[in-house]
Amino acid sequence: MKIKAMSLSIAMYCGIAFAAQNDQVIxxxxxxxxxxxxxxxxxxxxxEYPNIIKHMMTSKDDVKTPKELYPAFYGCFDWHSSVHxxxxxxxxxxxxxxxxxxxxxxxxxxxxxxxxNIQGELAYFNREDTGTSFERPYGLAWFLxxxxxxxxxxxxxxxxxxxxxxxxxxxxxxxxxxxLPKLSFxxxxxxxxxxxxxxxxxxxxxxxxxxxxFNQLLKSTVSRLYTNDxxxxxxxxxxxxxxxxxxxxxxxxxxxxxxxxxxATWLTSFLPSIPQNGDSHWMSVxxxxxxxxxxxxxxxxxxxxxxxxxEGIASAxxxxxxxxxxxxxxxxxxxxxxxxxxxxxxxxxxSHWLGSFATYLTTERGLR
Numbered sequence: 491m492k493i494k495a496m497s498l499s500i501a502m503y504c505g506i507a508f509a510a511q512n513d514q515v516i517x518x519x520x521x522x523x524x525x526x527x528x529x530x531x532x533x534x535x536x537x538e539y540p541n542i543i544k545h546m547m548t549s550k551d552d553v554k555t556p557k558e559l560y561p562a563f564y565g566c567f568d569w570h571s572s573v574h575x576x577x578x579x580x581x582x583x584x585x586x587x588x589x590x591x592x593x594x595x596x597x598x599x600x601x602x603x604x605x606x607n608i609q610g611e612l613a614y615f616n617r618e619d620t621g622t623s624f625e626r627p628y629g630l631a632w633f634l635x636x637x638x639x640x641x642x643x644x645x646x647x648x649x650x651x652x653x654x655x656x657x658x659x660x661x662x663x664x665x666x667x668x669x670l671p672k673l674s675f676x677x678x679x680x681x682x683x684x685x686x687x688x689x690x691x692x693x694x695x696x697x698x699x700x701x702x703x704f705n706q707l708l709k710s711t712v713s714r715l716y717t718n719d720x721x722x723x724x725x726x727x728x729x730x731x732x733x734x735x736x737x738x739x740x741x742x743x744x745x746x747x748x749x750x751x752x753x754a755t756w757l758t759s760f761l762p763s764i765p766q767n768g769d770s771h772w773m774s775v776x777x778x779x780x781x782x783x784x785x786x787x788x789x790x791x792x793x794x795x796x797x798x799x800x801e802g803i804a805s806a807x808x809x810x811x812x813x814x815x816x817x818x819x820x821x822x823x824x825x826x827x828x829x830x831x832x833x834x835x836x837x838x839x840x841s842h843w844l845g846s847f848a849t850y851l852t853t854e855r856g857l858r
Contacts, residue, residue, distance in 0.1 A: 497850060498506050503579075503587045504686075511817070514660040518667055521589075522580065522585055523640055523829070523833060523852070524589060524852075525590060526833060527582060527832070527845040527849045528582045528589060528591040528594075529591065530575075530651070530844070531566070531579050531582075531845055531846070532591060532844035534566040534571075534572075534597065534838075535566055535575045535579070535598055536602075538555070538564055539556075540838070541556045542568050543556050543559060544568070545559055546620050548620075551690050551828055552630065558702070561606070561610035561611065562602045562603065563576070563602075563611065569840040570625055570632055571842050573629055573634070573636060574632040574808040575634045575655070575843070575846060577639055577776060578845055578846045578849045579641060580636065580643065581849055582849065583596065583599075583643075584643035584645070584648070585853055592593060599651060600647070600651075603654050603655065604654070607805060608654050608655055608770065609657075611658050612657050613660060615658065615661050615662070619656040620675050622668065622669065622753075623669075625711045625736035626669065627677075627685055627688035627689070628667070628687070629682075630662050630665070630688070630692075630696075631687070631692050631827055631831070632658070632660070632691065633693035634663075634691060634695035635691045635855075637652060637655055637695065638694060639694045640655070651735070663704055666692065670707055670711045673685070673706060673711065676716060676740075678736045679736065680727070680729050680732025680733065680736055680738075681731065681732065681733065681770075681788070683766050685715070685735050686736065686740040687734050687742075687795070689708060689711070689712055689741060690709055690739070693709070693712075694856075695746070697858070707847060711775060712743060712745060712746075712747050714847035715803070716743065716744060719740065719760055720760055721762065722740065722741075722757045722761055723761060724738075724761060724814030725763075728792055729777055731786060731788045732776075732788060732848075733790075733791030733795060733815070734791075734852075735792065737760075737761065738773075738796055738803070739795070739799055740795060741760060742798075742802045742803055742856070744757075745802060745806035750807070754807055754808065754811060757788070757813075760807065761796045764813045765814060767812075767816070768815035768816050768817070769816050770816065770820050770822070772816060772817035772820060773796070773820045773824075774776045774822055775793055775823050776789035776790075776793055776827075776842075777789065777794050778790050781836060781839065784839035787837065790832070790840055791828075791840075791847050793827045793828035793831065794825075794828035794829075794832075794848055794850075794851050795847060796824045797821050797822075797825040797828055798821075798850060798853050798855075798857075800821035801821050801854070801856070801857060802819055802857060803817055803820070804817040825851065828847070828848065829848060829852070831844065832845060
């Protein structure tokens with residue numbers, strides 16, 4: 491895995507260097523790229539405004555500021571972006587302890603993950619008459635990714651933070667566990683409510699946490715909702731404000747539950763249009779024309795998520811599968827475009843969240 495990661499990193503930096511040469515800009519070093527991701531999260535996890543809150547009010551007493559509602563995850567424009575911004579910081583600190591931002595990251599996480607803050611978050615989830623759909627499934631999946639990172643990080647402070655977060659984790663797992671049997675159909679969109687992407691993060695958490703009950707419930711749900719799918723209409727993608735591909739995300743999900751031989755057969759029926767000649771143009775890279783428009787800026791995230799999902803799909807196929815070259819080639823194109831969008835100037839509509847997607851891609855978090 492380290493050799494593979496090194497190869498991908500070299501490819502990424504060569505791509506950035508090539509783009510920079512054309513633009514007469516000095517290509518950033520690997521450390522500068524990593525620090526860039528950390529800086530994006532450090533700048534927003536405790537930045538309360540601007541903010542979009544998703545909050546059901548039952549009376550005038552429920553009118554509160556973001557920090558009053560979500561004392562730990564009030565920054566980065568919205569709750570889910572704050573959660574995966576904290577994941578980004580944990581990921582960078584655990585993978586790059588020599589980062590110049592390491593101490594700032596520790597201080598930032600320590601500020602957020604106080605006992606009082608997490609109890610306040612739990613109190614919000616326990617409010618009466620608010621239902622269990624808050625941030626479901628996207629934000630909840632990222633929260634589980636955060637606690638997965640803390641579990642795998644061999645550091646005493648990380649274990650302390652995990653212990654503080656576990657009551658909220660228990661509540662989230664219970665809410666999702668109650669919802670899954672009631673979900674009659676998958677949610678096939680390119681934004682937050684998509685189930686395929688969220689289920690992938692949740693499955694990864696269940697294995698890290700060794701929660702076999704939740705793991706089996708998820709696998710049975712995924713099998714029930716997706717196994718019989720065929721001919722996914724990839725030609726209809728992307729929609730104008732997607733940051734997740736419905737087709738590619740489902741293919742990346744199914745590799746987690748199917749044996750390799752079965753997965754290869756399933757993929758043939760599901761995405762029959764994948765070329766076998768190595769052609770990279772079967773899936774075009776998306777372009778953002780207005781980065782100040784938060785919805786249009788989603789397409790930068792689409793390039794990043796497609797890249798890591800394509801890498802995941804390729805990793806689950808036999809090395810001699812004739813589709814692998816085309817999948818990997820498309821992944822490289824999306825990888826370069828996605829990383830370039832994060833390295834260069836960004837509007838806050840993108841900077842508050844795209845660093846997390848870039849970090850998930852470059853650290854190969856989805857390849858387990």
